[in-house]
Amino acid sequence: MPGAAAAAVVDSRLCKQHAEGPAAVLAIGTANPTNIVYQDGFADYYFGLTKSEHLTELKDKMKRICKQINPSSHRSGIEKRYIHLDEKLIRDHPEIIDKHMPSLETRIDIVSTEVPKLAESAARKAIAEWGRPATDITHLIFSTYSGCSAPSADLKLASLLGLNSSVSRTILSLHGCSGGGRALQLAKELAENNRDARVLVACAELTLICFSNPDESKIVGHGLFGDGAGAIIVGAGPLVNAERPLFEMVLASQTTIPGTEHALGMQTTASGIDFHLSIQVPTLIKDNIRQCLLDTFRSIGNMDPNWNELFWAVHPGGRAILDNIEGELQLQAAKLAASRHVLNEYGNMSGTTIAFVLDDLRRRREKEGDEHQQLEWGVMLAFGPGITIEAMVLHNPIS
Numbered sequence: 001m002p003g004a005a006a007a008a009v010v011d012s013r014l015c016k017q018h019a020e021g022p023a024a025v026l027a028i029g030t031a032n033p034t035n036i037v038y039q040d041g042f043a044d045y046y047f048g049l050t051k052s053e054h055l056t057e058l059k060d061k062m063k064r065i066c067k068q069i070n071p072s073s074h075r076s077g078i079e080k081r082y083i084h085l086d087e088k089l090i091r092d093h094p095e096i097i098d099k100h101m102p103s104l105e106t107r108i109d110i111v112s113t114e115v116p117k118l119a120e121s122a123a124r125k126a127i128a129e130w131g132r133p134a135t136d137i138t139h140l141i142f143s144t145y146s147g148c149s150a151p152s153a154d155l156k157l158a159s160l161l162g163l164n165s166s167v168s169r170t171i172l173s174l175h176g177c178s179g180g181g182r183a184l185q186l187a188k189e190l191a192e193n194n195r196d197a198r199v200l201v202a203c204a205e206l207t208l209i210c211f212s213n214p215d216e217s218k219i220v221g222h223g224l225f226g227d228g229a230g231a232i233i234v235g236a237g238p239l240v241n242a243e244r245p246l247f248e249m250v251l252a253s254q255t256t257i258p259g260t261e262h263a264l265g266m267q268t269t270a271s272g273i274d275f276h277l278s279i280q281v282p283t284l285i286k287d288n289i290r291q292c293l294l295d296t297f298r299s300i301g302n303m304d305p306n307w308n309e310l311f312w313a314v315h316p317g318g319r320a321i322l323d324n325i326e327g328e329l330q331l332q333a334a335k336l337a338a339s340r341h342v343l344n345e346y347g348n349m350s351g352t353t354i355a356f357v358l359d360d361l362r363r364r365r366e367k368e369g370d371e372h373q374q375l376e377w378g379v380m381l382a383f384g385p386g387i388t389i390e391a392m393v394l395h396n397p398i399s
């Protein structure tokens, strides 16, 4: 084929390849294990489970963090969490609480089955809401740090759901709590650049992979993290049949806060994943969030956004992180209601949590009279190791 004709074929292929309009969230599903752990009794439960009752000072600290401060709230902002690990699992695998024994293999064996299963139940809900057959999914992005074997959770989920063998799969690992935000950004790119693409984003985490005996540096993490799975279907126009956009994904940005590599971290060891959470995390996010948001909104030509005219989907990393964002941006209390509600009901489920927040937000929007959620423009924020801030400007298609 002569050069000009070949270029025309390539150009026309590219034009046909692009979708119409921005990508949108088309459906959301969530799932949790059945085992519920209440924050009130958590210190007794955790120190009993790990046979660490003798560490009285640490246990008192856990009690302070988890304490109920009034009839409707707890100091941690968490009332309960869902946690797969229970007494029976520890009885069957005592190496998990014996720091002199390797337990990585045991943990990987369990999570490599349980993580795809939990993701399957979230994905089935999302697919049912979407209204199209699972075989219409063209791409799958799975984010999890609970597991390190191949073939991985993405292939297992594809098999459980009966996806086509042509589905284009990606596994994201070790993005920590920003994994869901990262996966949604990639889904947006895939959907907008591949006409008719329908991307299933799945995130699932089990704290079993990081569970450890009490330790001063991890006490906050053990009082905070829970298990869950979220699934979100993303697609761009032309929409077909009953497809209904819930949030249009207008612009995405990733920002790394310079010099903060030390603040959040994960490391695979013989005893599972060792995590590190610096006490400075809430302050580092507070000091950088405004500039990050200004830069993101500047990219869509909005130089002076009024934060209280937006709806907010913020990863609830911890109560102090939400308090700091609210204080720094002078947000009205109702703005972070979805994030606080998810934190209260489930704890921090790491990268999965953002799916729960988006789900809660759209339910609030559907409720008449909640004017804080009926707004046209909004923002999604997730935080992870780096420190990385994943931000996305959202548009409410039914505003």
Ligand SMILES: CC(C)(COP(=O)(O)OP(=O)(O)OC[C@H]1O[C@@H](n2cnc3c(N)ncnc32)[C@H](O)[C@@H]1OP(=O)(O)O)[C@@H](O)C(=O)NCCC(=O)NCCSC(=O)CC(=O)O
Residues within 6 Å of the ligand: 061, 064, 065, 075, 076, 077, 175, 176, 177, 178, 216, 217, 218, 219, 220, 264, 277, 278, 279, 280, 281, 282, 316, 317, 318, 319, 320, 321, 348, 350, 383, 384, 385
């Ligand atoms: C856990 C809290 C709700 C507790 O709040 P409180 O109001 O009770 O009081 P506080 O902040 O003074 O903390 C209570 C006690 O815990 C200690 N403490 C607080 N943060 C700590 C940390 N990161 N490591 C070790 N100790 C810590 C304090 O010194 C204090 O000790 P003492 O009582 O001895 O004085 C809050 O600190 C919080 O939300 N922190 C943010 C947690 C966080 O970093 N989340 C990000 C998760 S990671 C994430 O989301 C991203 C990712 O994983 O990638």
